Amino acid sequence: MTGPRFDVDPDTVGRDLLALVLTVVELLRQLMERQAIRRVEQGDLSDEQVERIGVTLMMLEQRMTELCDQHGLRPEDLNLDLGPLGTLLPRD
Amino acid sequence: MTQPVPAVPPATAATYVFAVCRHVDEDVLPQLPGITTAPVRVLPFERLHAVVQEVPAADADRRSWTERLSDPRELERCVRAHHQVVTAVAAHGPAAPMALATLYNSEERARQALGADAARFHTVLDRVDGRVEWGVKVYVSSASAATKAGRTAVPTRVPAGPPPSGAGRAYLERVRGTHRAREDSRRAALLTAKETDAVLRGLAVAARRLRLQDQQLTDCHRAQVLNGAYLVDESQAAQFTEAVATLRERTGALIELSGPWVPYSFAGEDGLHGER
Numbered sequence A: 001m002t003g004p005r006f007d008v009d010p011d012t013v014g015r016d017l018l019a020l021v022l023t024v025v026e027l028l029r030q031l032m033e034r035q036a037i038r039r040v041e042q043g044d045l046s047d048e049q050v051e052r053i054g055v056t057l058m059m060l061e062q063r064m065t066e067l068c069d070q071h072g073l074r075p076e077d078l079n080l081d082l083g084p085l086g087t088l089l090p091r092d
Numbered sequence B: 001m002t003q004p005v006p007a008v009p010p011a012t013a014a015t016y017v018f019a020v021c022r023h024v025d026e027d028v029l030p031q032l033p034g035i036t037t038a039p040v041r042v043l044p045f046e047r048l049h050a051v052v053q054e055v056p057a058a059d060a061d062r063r064s065w066t067e068r069l070s071d072p073r074e075l076e077r078c079v080r081a082h083h084q085v086v087t088a089v090a091a092h093g094p095a096a097p098m099a100l101a102t103l104y105n106s107e108e109r110a111r112q113a114l115g116a117d118a119a120r121f122h123t124v125l126d127r128v129d130g131r132v133e134w135g136v137k138v139y140v141s142s143a144s145a146a147t148k149a150g151r152t153a154v155p156t157r158v159p160a161g162p163p164p165s166g167a168g169r170a171y172l173e174r175v176r177g178t179h180r181a182r183e184d185s186r187r188a189a190l191l192t193a194k195e196t197d198a199v200l201r202g203l204a205v206a207a208r209r210l211r212l213q214d215q216q217l218t219d220c221h222r223a224q225v226l227n228g229a230y231l232v233d234e235s236q237a238a239q240f241t242e243a244v245a246t247l248r249e250r251t252g253a254l255i256e257l258s259g260p261w262v263p264y265s266f267a268g269e270d271g272l273h274g275e276r
Helices: A013-042 A047-070 B062-068 B072-090 B107-116 B117-128 B145-150 B167-201 B234-251 B269-273
Strands: B013-022 B039-046 B048-056 B095-097 B130-142 B205-211 B222-234 B254-261
Touching: A013 A047, A013 B167, A047 B167, B013 B072, B013 B107, B013 B117, B048 B117, B048 B145, B062 B072, B062 B234, B072 B095, B095 B117, B107 B117, B130 B167, B130 B234, B167 B205, B167 B234, B205 B234, B222 B234, B234 B254
Parallel strands: none
Antiparallel strands: B013 B048, B013 B095, B039 B048, B130 B222, B130 B254, B205 B222
16 A cells, blocks of 8 residues: 555654644544534534534644644645545545 | 375476467567567467467466566566567457466466366457457546645634634534535545446446556546446447547546557456456
8 A cells, every 4th residue: 555654764753653643633523523513413502512612623623733734744644544445534 | 195196297388378369460479579588479279379478487486476576677577568469469350368477387288278268268259359448537636635634624813812702603614514515526526437437338348347546546636436447349439539528528527548458357257247
């Protein structure tokens, strides 16, 4: 497979480990986002709850972007190629 | 077990098979280098002709071939040589191309094994006679870089203090819109693939949808949604290329057409069914 690999190379291991950690965090963030949208669509949340969840997710998104910028990672670096299963996070 | 093992005469050369046809124009063979230095020649069996070449037995075992084909340069040389022989032979009549590195321990073994498959070769040759293979690949462009890896396009402002009221709901709405757009474009892409395949199948004698090629092998900014092979009558070539041009216009997708090829995709077992 030709996907991004996390080779254990002393020069890059720190950055690769960070990319791996952020990938997992990004996966959880997107899962939370999906779950929140599902709940909103079901209509069983109060306006106040929707607003609070929305703001929390928005801040989380901004913080992710900042972290990526700080470490020179592009959004597409935060992904894993799972071969025949496709990619961990949606790509397009 | 103490049964004596039947003595196998030590074969001096293995036999490499390029293709099987009904009749070979022997004049073209001397110009073909093939895989080794031995002459490319005809091996007759069951009213058919195999195009073969001798390979030193020492080079013919599984291990040395695996080694050989894992060297990219040697692999390229073999693929080119194989393709050259197949193309040259197919130019003079229907030919069933064999897979790369089809080897038998001896000429006698080759004759036996090919002979056992004679009926299948006749079927394949009937099927590909007067027909060629066209390859069609359809790509759709991925969404803009902003939505790469599923991230939502958020204005890059860093607000001081608490966000304005309603910002949370607006954010969720935006994310929802992005998800919807992604779903829609995926559905549209699948539809384009299906439509293209259906139209071209109508012009083909047989068709196969091959495994999609890795996006990263091709291009990160476009996704392959169809990798099809179509067996088409030579007389239908113009209609087929025209249909591809029309589909290009109608769907707006990037459609790559390659061919005409020797019908590699329709020479095996799968090709007999024309489906997969």
